[in-house]
Amino acid sequence: MTVEIGIALGIILLAVILFVTERLSIDTVAILTMVLFMVTGVLTPAEGLAGFSNPATVTVAAMFIISSAIFKSGALNSIGTGLTRVGRRSYLLCLLALMLISGSLSAFINDTAVVALLMPVVIQVGKDIRVSPSKLLMPLSFGALLGGVCTLIGTSTNILVSGIAQTQGVEPLQMFEFLPAGIVFLLAGITYMFLVGRHMLPDRKVPDNLSEEFGLGDYLTEIVLLPGSPMVGVPLQQSNLVRDLDIEVMQVTRDKERLQVFPSLMLRANDVLKVLIGVEKLKKLKEEQGVKLKSERKFRDEDMSxxxxxxxxxxxxxxxxxxxKSLKELNFRAYNYGASVLAIRHRDEIVHDKLAHVKLSAGDVLLISANPEQAEKLRQNDDILLISQTARSSFNYGKIIPVLLISVGIVLSAATGLVPIVLSAVVGVVLLVVFGCIRLDEAYEAIDWKVIFMLGGVLSMGAALEKTGAARLLADYLILGVGAYGPHALLSVFFFATFITTNFMSNNATAALLAPIAIVTAQEMGVNERPFIMAVAYAASLSFMTPMGYQTNTMIYGPGNYRFYDFLKVGTPLNLLLWLLASLIIPYFFPL
Structure with a gap:
């Protein structure tokens, strides 16, 4: 143990704690880790920043653009239609089709995009066949995760592990090298969900309307501002209604004309305000000076029309x-042309009060009141995903054919070894832009820059482990403790440690941390590095036990009305099954 190794391991331990506790965003922790390595002298600036020029980082950025181009072309719309037809026939057929479709698509398209595409369809199918979304959304996410491990481009983690292997002098992973074992994992996962998992899925019935589902139970009340009201001549956002009582103003009528509601709207005498208000606030409103209540009744979905x-x-x-961030910090209503958030489903609770001050988390579901213009603005916002009343992208026959041809060309050129995957992906993006399949500004917007910065940062962990000798030290400890049982046992340990860690920490961070150690461990034992690399790659993406284990699990958590325990109950047996399966088939497909 040298001072350099101690510093490197200390920084990595700090990063792991921050990743798990989520006190800072994942990309922030990754960049902070990279900076600490450079400041302490563990890595030079060139070594620390090398992650941003790593082929893995560039490839992932390109794949975001390619997935977006396919999505925008409307080429996948027929899949949603077919799933709807199957779902109306049988729940079991729907479950099988859902997992097969999401798994197949995720092998070539970003799995988050696949879930975003299919989630509104799945929710509508559930309503049509009277099956709760909780019975369908978890199979959707699990299918996407299982399909993602079938190809190199199926998930950013596979590309990252390939990049790490290449930087450590090992042959990079090939496009379909994942496929044999990946198919086994996919079929095993589908079989488990069909025979066992579906019986453990919660059946949480969803009310017929959103206002009931979100427990609004509020009154729709009309208020008249009297000439002497202190709110006359005051912007809506600064009025007592919004500032003090935190009341949601749905509509303002002035001289029989309905006005668009926005924060800076100046209130005038005799304005009629239609507000959505709870019982307690209604009592306070009756005591407010300068206002007159015209009517009050229970709120219904139909009132929106x-x-x-x-x-x-x-x-x-x-x-x-x-x-x-909070809705107030985001200036949500002004940015979205007056669309109003009426409630927030945050993990296991539904929040109605002081909505403007609630700190939002990934997976939170917002109940939003919006007119068609505002809804279109929301659809264009990449930071949120509409899952109800969502319009699909229309077929664009002028784009579908070139998009599909270019995408197939990318896969084939990389699979045949004609060019490296990074070059194939970059050339594909250029062709997509040149042929007008995606605009340059859309390409920039398609890239999830948080993921790119996270990848650039976490790659520094692998570089630090390798440069300081920390990877070799940890490998020696592993060999000392488990090596006596043979390389098969060590391989099984790496798979187990990876899938356990990735359920509580970023899958990419987990791969960046364990892949270098796995490579060095194999080299120290004098066995083939390939099975150890594949074990980390597979396990880092097979995350079923927690809602925060993978992005798609986070996305379905709120809409499925799941609890943390649901993922543990359904996902833990599946993870253990795949661990036992991996311990047998990885050495078979990738001999030690």
Missing amino acids: LYNSMLYEAIVTPNSYMEG
Whole structure:
């Protein structure tokens, strides 16, 4: 143990604690870790920043753009239609089709995009066949995760592990090298969910309307501002209604004309305000000076049509700019042309009061009141995903054919070894832009920059472990403790440690931490590095035990009305099954 090794391990321990506790965002922790390595002299600036030029980072950025181009072309719309037809016939057929479709798509398209595409369809199918979303959304997410381990481009983790292997002098992973074992994992996962898992899925019935589902139970009340009201001549955002009582103003009528509601709207005498208000606030409002209550009654979904609005559910997406911020900090209503958030489902609770001050988290579901113009603005916002009343992208035949041809070309050129995957992906992106399949500004927007910065940062962990000798030290300890039982036992330990860690920490961070140690361990034992690399790659993406283990699990948590325990109950047996299976088939497909 040298001083350099001690510093490197200390920084990595700090990073692990921050990753698990989520006190800072994942990308922030990754960059902080990289900076600490450089400041302490463990890595030079060139070594620390090398992660941003790593082929893995560039490839992942390119794949975000390619997935977006496929999504925008409308090429996948027919899949949703087919799933709807199957779902109306049988729940069991729907479950099988859902996992097969999400698994197949995720092998070539970003799994988050696949879940985003299919989630609104799945929720609608559930309503049509009277099956709770909780019976369908977990199979959707699990299918996407299982399919992602079938190819190199199926998940960013596979690309990252390949990049780490290449930087350590090992042959990079090939496009379909994952496929044989990946198919076994996919079929095993589908069989488990069909025979066992579906019986453990919760059956949480969803009310017929969103206002009941979110427990609004509020009154729709009309208020008239009297000439002597202190709110006359005051912007809506600064009025007592919003500032002190935190009341949601749904509509303002002035001289029989309905006005668009926005924060800076100046209130005038005799304005009629339609507000959504709870019982306690209603009592306080009756005591407010300068206002007159015209009517009050229970709120219903149908009331939204009175002023050309509807209720929408929207998820705060993983790595969203909105994470950790409140609606007030985001200036949500002004930015979205007056769309109003009426309630927030945050983990296991539904929040109604002081919504403007609630700190948002990935997976939170917002109940939003919006008119068609505002809804279109929301659909274009990449930080949230509408999951109800969502319009699909229309077929664009001028784009579908070139998008599919270019995508197939990317896969084949990389699979045949004609060019490296990074070059294939970059050339594909250039062709997509040149042929007008995606605009340059759309390409920039398609890249999840938080993931890119996270990858650039976490790659420094592997570099520090390798440079300081910490990876070799940890490998020696592992060999000393488990090596006596042979390389098969060590391989099984790496798979187990990886899937346990990735359920509580970023899957990419887990891979960046364990892949270098796995490579060095294999080299120290004098066996093939390939099975150890594959064990880390597979296990880092097979995360079923927690809602925060993988982005797709986070996305379905709120809409499925799941509890943390649901993932433990359904996901833990599946993870253990795949661990035992991996211990047998990885050495078979990748001999030690």
